[in-house]
Amino acid sequence: MDTVFGLDTVLLSRVQFGFTIAFHIVFPAFTIGLSAFIATLEVLWLRSKAPHLHTLARFWTKVFAVSFAMGVVSGIVLEYQLGTNWARFGAIIGNTLAPLFAYEVLTAFFLEASFLGAMLFGWNRFPPWLHVTSSILVALGTALSGFWILAANSWMHTPAGFAIQDGITYPVDWVKVIFNPSFPYRFAHMMTAAYLTTSLVVAAAGARYLLVGRHEAEARTMLKMGLGMLAILAPVQAFIGDLHGLNTLEHQPAKVAAIEAHWKDEGHAVPLVLFAWPDPKNERNDFEIAVPQLGSIILTHTWAGSFKGLSDFPRDERPPVAPVFFSFRAMVGIGLLMIATGWIGVWLLWRQRIAQARWFLRPLQHAWPLGFAAIIFGWMVTEIGRQPWIAHGVLRTADAVSPVTPHQVLVSLALFVLVYGVVFGIGIWYIQRMIRKGPQPHEPGPETLPNRPLAGGRPDPTDDDSATARKGAVAT
Amino acid sequence: MMQVSDILPVILALVLGLSVVLYVVLDGFDLGIGMLFFAFHEEHERDLVMNSVAPFWDGNETWLVLGGVTLWAAFPKAFAIIMPAMYLPVVLLLLALIFRGVAFEFRWVAKPHHRPWDWAFAAGSLLAGFAQGLVLGGILEEIPVRDGQFAGHPLWWLSPFSVMCGLAVVTGYALLGVGWLLLKTRGPVHDRARELGPWLLGALLLFIGLVSVWTPLASQRIADRWFTFPNFLMLAPLPVLTALFAALCWYSLRRGGELMPFLSSIAIFLMAFLGLVVSNIPYLVPPTMTVWQAASHETSQIFLLVGEAILIPVILAYTVLTFWLFRGKLERGQGYH
Numbered sequence: 001m002d003t004v005f006g007l008d009t010v011l012l013s014r015v016q017f018g019f020t021i022a023f024h025i026v027f028p029a030f031t032i033g034l035s036a037f038i039a040t041l042e043v044l045w046l047r048s049k050a051p052h053l054h055t056l057a058r059f060w061t062k063v064f065a066v067s068f069a070m071g072v073v074s075g076i077v078l079e080y081q082l083g084t085n086w087a088r089f090g091a092i093i094g095n096t097l098a099p100l101f102a103y104e105v106l107t108a109f110f111l112e113a114s115f116l117g118a119m120l121f122g123w124n125r126f127p128p129w130l131h132v133t134s135s136i137l138v139a140l141g142t143a144l145s146g147f148w149i150l151a152a153n154s155w156m157h158t159p160a161g162f163a164i165q166d167g168i169t170y171p172v173d174w175v176k177v178i179f180n181p182s183f184p185y186r187f188a189h190m191m192t193a194a195y196l197t198t199s200l201v202v203a204a205a206g207a208r209y210l211l212v213g214r215h216e217a218e219a220r221t222m223l224k225m226g227l228g229m230l231a232i233l234a235p236v237q238a239f240i241g242d243l244h245g246l247n248t249l250e251h252q253p254a255k256v257a258a259i260e261a262h263w264k265d266e267g268h269a270v271p272l273v274l275f276a277w278p279d280p281k282n283e284r285n286d287f288e289i290a291v292p293q294l295g296s297i298i299l300t301h302t303w304a305g306s307f308k309g310l311s312d313f314p315r316d317e318r319p320p321v322a323p324v325f326f327s328f329r330a331m332v333g334i335g336l337l338m339i340a341t342g343w344i345g346v347w348l349l350w351r352q353r354i355a356q357a358r359w360f361l362r363p364l365q366h367a368w369p370l371g372f373a374a375i376i377f378g379w380m381v382t383e384i385g386r387q388p389w390i391a392h393g394v395l396r397t398a399d400a401v402s403p404v405t406p407h408q409v410l411v412s413l414a415l416f417v418l419v420y421g422v423v424f425g426i427g428i429w430y431i432q433r434m435i436r437k438g439p440q441p442h443e444p445g446p447e448t449l450p451n452r453p454l455a456g457g458r459p460d461p462t463d464d465d466s467a468t469a470r471k472g473a474v475a476t
Numbered sequence: 477m478m479q480v481s482d483i484l485p486v487i488l489a490l491v492l493g494l495s496v497v498l499y500v501v502l503d504g505f506d507l508g509i510g511m512l513f514f515a516f517h518e519e520h521e522r523d524l525v526m527n528s529v530a531p532f533w534d535g536n537e538t539w540l541v542l543g544g545v546t547l548w549a550a551f552p553k554a555f556a557i558i559m560p561a562m563y564l565p566v567v568l569l570l571l572a573l574i575f576r577g578v579a580f581e582f583r584w585v586a587k588p589h590h591r592p593w594d595w596a597f598a599a600g601s602l603l604a605g606f607a608q609g610l611v612l613g614g615i616l617e618e619i620p621v622r623d624g625q626f627a628g629h630p631l632w633w634l635s636p637f638s639v640m641c642g643l644a645v646v647t648g649y650a651l652l653g654v655g656w657l658l659l660k661t662r663g664p665v666h667d668r669a670r671e672l673g674p675w676l677l678g679a680l681l682l683f684i685g686l687v688s689v690w691t692p693l694a695s696q697r698i699a700d701r702w703f704t705f706p707n708f709l710m711l712a713p714l715p716v717l718t719a720l721f722a723a724l725c726w727y728s729l730r731r732g733g734e735l736m737p738f739l740s741s742i743a744i745f746l747m748a749f750l751g752l753v754v755s756n757i758p759y760l761v762p763p764t765m766t767v768w769q770a771a772s773h774e775t776s777q778i779f780l781l782v783g784e785a786i787l788i789p790v791i792l793a794y795t796v797l798t799f800w801l802f803r804g805k806l807e808r809g810q811g812y813h
Contacts, residue, residue: 066581072534073577077570079541083548083559084566087626090559094552095773099780102549105542106787113538114794117531118801126801170773402560408630412567419571423578430585 004406010398012409013085016416018383020077023420025379026372027071032146032191033198034064035139037225042132052217057135058123059218059439060202063431065120070427072113074420085409087402092395096162096169096177097152104148112141143191150190154183156391157382158251169394181251185244186382192237193378196338197371199229203345204368205435207361210354218439224349230342238335242298249299249307252392254317255385257310258324260295261285264311269304270295275329278321283311319387327380334374341367484781485771488550489760491784495546497749499539501652501742506533508653510576510601511646513594515672521665522594524806528660530580531802535795537573549780553624554760554770561619561626562611565633569607576600602646609645613638616691616752621764637690644683648745651676655738662805673729673737681722684748688715691755697763698755711754718747 002008038060045053079101083090090098118126118134126134161176162169171177203226209219249256257263261278262270263285272294276285296305310318341364348354354361390397506529516522529536548555559566579597583590610633617637620628654676657669692699702711721743728736758766771777 062585066585069578069581072537073574076537076541076573079544080559080566080570083544083555084563085560087556087560090548091552091556091624094548094555095776098545098549098552098555098772099776099783102542102545102780103783105538105545106783106791109538109541110535110787110791110794113534114791114798116534117798121531122801168773171775171779174775174779402556402563403625403627404560404563405630408563412563415567415571419574423574427578427582430582434585 002406004410007406007410009404009406009409010401012406012413013401014397016085016409016413017078017081019413020074020081020416020420022376022379023424024071024074024078025375026197027067027074028142028145029190029194029197029372029375030201031064031068031071032139032142032194033196034060034067034201035135035142036195037198037202038064039132039135039139040225042128042135046128046132052221055439056218056221059434061120061123061135063434066427066431066434068112068116070424074424077416083402084412085402085404086390086400089390089395089400092168092400093156093391096159096171097155099171100148100152100155100178104145104152108141108145108148111144112138115141146191146194147187150187151178151180151183154186155180157186157386158182158247159391159394164394169391182244182247185240185247188240189237189244189378192233192240193371193375195229196233196237197375199226199233200338200341200371201368202226203230203341204365207364208435209438211358211361211365215438220354223345223354227342227345227349230338231346232342234335234338234342238339241332241335245299246301252385253308254310254313255319255324255382256299257308257313258319258321258385259328259381260299261288261321261325262295262307262309264309265306266309267306269293270299270306272298273325276325278325280310280318280321316388319385324381324385327377327384331374331377331381334370334377337367337370338374481774482768484774484777485550485767487781488546488771488777489767491781491788492543492546492550493749493753494788495539495543497746499536499543500745500749502536502539503533504605504649504745505529505652505656505738506536507576507601507605508649508651509656510597510653511605511650512653512657512669512672513598513601516665516668518664521668524661524665525657526580526583526597528657528806532798533577533580535798537577546780546784550772550777551760551767551770552772554765557619557621557624557626557761557765558611558615561628562614562633564630565607565610565614569604569611572600572603572607574600576604601649605646605649606642609642610634610638612645612752613641615762616641616756618695618762619764621761637694640683640686640690644680644687647676647679647683648741648748651680651741652738652745655741658734659738660805662807670729670732674726677722677725677729677741680744684718684744687748688751701755714747714751714754718744718751721747 004012038057041053041057041060044050045057115134115137118130119138122131122134155177158181159169160180161171161173161178163172164170202222206219206222206226209215210223245256260270261273261276263283269292271290271292273285273288273290276288276290278285293303296302299305299307310321344360345354345364348357348360386392388396388398390400509525509529513522513525516525547558575596577600579593579600583593583597586593613635614633617633617635619626620632651673654669654673657665658673661669692702701707721740725737725740725744727733728740756762758768760767760770772780
């Protein structure tokens with residue numbers, strides 16, 4: 001086989017796809033959560049007319065705009081990469097999966113893209129109800145996009161509703177294709193992850209302002225909403241994760257064995273490996289620290305239940321153990337940290353001690369990347385854990401690539417690394433800078449256009465009602 | 477007797493054609509204003525130029541995604557040939573779209589240090605248009621295929637013809653950009669656009685003429701299509717209409733028309749697109765794969781078509797709504813930001 005520096009087209013394409021998707025996934029996850037947050041803020045503002053809610057919504061919309069742009073451009077790359085780098089995947093799986101991607105474009109992308117204009121540029125131009133509607137439609141679009149992409153991705157893990165003819169998959173039952181066995185768990189898990197990630201970013205920004213005594217009303221709202229969401233959703237996520245794990249054990253037992261670094265099924269209670277250094281050659285773990293019974297309890301929900309070990313699978317059907325094992329532990333660790341943060345935070349808010357709790361706010365202000373890290377680790381667990389299959393039991397990754405030379409892929413990979421590093425590095429830095437600067441109340445927006453009868457929806461900040469509402473919001 | 481399995485691929489090919497046309501017209505003008513960006517020298521002029529498309533570009537670009545995914549879902553075998561065959565131009569296109577896409581937001585956030593994003597916007601737009609022309613040229617040049625797979629050199633698409641197609645697409649997009657600016661601006665920006673118009677129109681017509689001579693000379697198949705009786709008579713309206721729309725465009729550019737230059741340049745694009753389609757019917761990957769050979773399973777086609785039949789009208793409705801909400805001319809200092 002043709003190689004460059006000992007790397008073949010398959011490996012290079014995998015690295016390229018992994019790299020571009022790891023960069024991409026954080027932006028839609030963030031914008032799914034952020035668009036819902038902004039829409040909520042706007043609805044609350046419409047009802048209470050509290051100006052700090054308006055300031056907050058405008059501020060986060062700017063952050064949203066930058067993140068969304070990065071999500072859009074990095075997403076187009078993935079869509080086309082399925083063709084350039086994975087042409088055989090495209091041909092063999094296309095009949096079944098491509099229509100789902102098409103539905104994503106038809107139902108979600110156009111909705112987001114069309115109403116994004118009104119959401120970003122319509123603050124002073126349209127009446128509030130139209131702006132709020134646009135924001136809600138954008139939020140709906142991002143969630144719908146998640147629905148389709150998770151349906152397609154879940155199918156690759158638990159294919160259903162299809163038949164194979166001449167080596168090509170054909171859809172037989174669309175309901176089964178879309179609502180395949182792992183879809184509900186994956187979709188719930190990913191959406192919750194998106195909302196958690198955004199909640200942590202919002203709470204971290206609130207902590208940052210409260211620590212230095214800036215934007216106090218805004219900071220309190222962000223802490224309340226961010227920490228409140230963490231307190232509720234983080235435990236829910238643990239519960240969904242548990243159900244997802246049971247589902248994976250049923251459909252992808254080799255992945256679970258890799259997650260647990262569980263080598264041999266000895267027919268009795270399985271310990272939970274907390275830390276180990278997996279040694280695939282000798283099919284065992286070095287430096288293992290394990291809790292007896294716990295593996296069985298978590299994965300089979302019984303005292304002594306056993307499940308298959310990696311050695312029960314042929315070597316060429318086992319996923320790489322170490323990356324799956326470690327990523328999973330990192331993801332779960334962050335999840336536990338999120339539960340603790342949410343509960344402690346809500347307790348402090350309830351006792352009205354949050355402003356004095358600098359020991360809590362200081363680490364919290366730096367905790368914003370944790371959700372993104374958890375998403376990338378989770379993605380690695382599920383995608384590397386599926387190997388060597390690109391569509392579990394149907395098509396191997398090695399048989400899915402395009403007839404292109406490794407040189408082409410190497411060149412494109414180098415270009416993607418360079419461009420993503422520069423462009424998205426700068427973009428993330430801009431977002432950081434925006435958050436550092438903070439919300440700007442009563443920002444003088446562009447003048448309303450004279451030929452726009454709809455314009456002028458923004459309430460006067462000196463208005464008596466809104467001033468009272470502002471005081472009320474600060475007091476609660 | 478035509479069967480459902482014969483008709484479905486034709487309908488889907490029409491949907492694909494619609495996506496391509498809408499993409500070319502809509503993203504064409506916003507790529508075009510990116511290419512013209514440095515033709516405007518004042519800072520506030522550039523702000524205005526960029527703002528004139530800021531609320532629309534994302535929706536426009538989504539037609540490219542719909543085109544790509546319709547090709548994949550309806551004609552997976554063609555998708556699996558064209559994409560790897562066009563590997564490097566497609567990567568170039570994607571990278572260019574990244575630069576210009578983020579520039580819309582980054583340029584405002586970076587102010588006053590936005591100079592690099594001016595370049596990203598202009599160069600990204602230019603490269604994206606050029607790469608699309610390369611892909612078009614490559615497909616017309618006939619992709620080397622063996623056993624249903626691309627079987628050529630990584631640089632096979634690089635030819636004088638594809639480079640010329642790249643330049644032609646760039647010129648045409650810039651003309652659409654001029655038309656858009658005439659419609660959406662007044663003052664110095666409007667005047668500058670009007671100066672550029674006739675030059676771009678002239679260059680575009682030159683390229684259309686070149687392609688019209690070059691393709692039949694290079695391909696007997698295309699020559700037979702156009703220059704045999706009665707095809708010749710039936711196809712004659714295409715070049716005649718192109719010439720008429722070009723004259724209309726020229727006339728309206730000179731006489732101060734505000735909407736007509738845009739509409740007539742769109743019409744020229746449509747004629748050119750129809751010309752290319754007529755030359756290559758019924759091939760999707762000329763001359764190896766017809767729309768029927770490339771088509772996906774009937775179940776997939778029906779599922780896709782149901783969605784497109786219901787949702788494309790809805791999408792068109794909110795596209796129109798967006799353009800209506802942001803209707804009218806922009807004034808200096810009135811940004812959307």
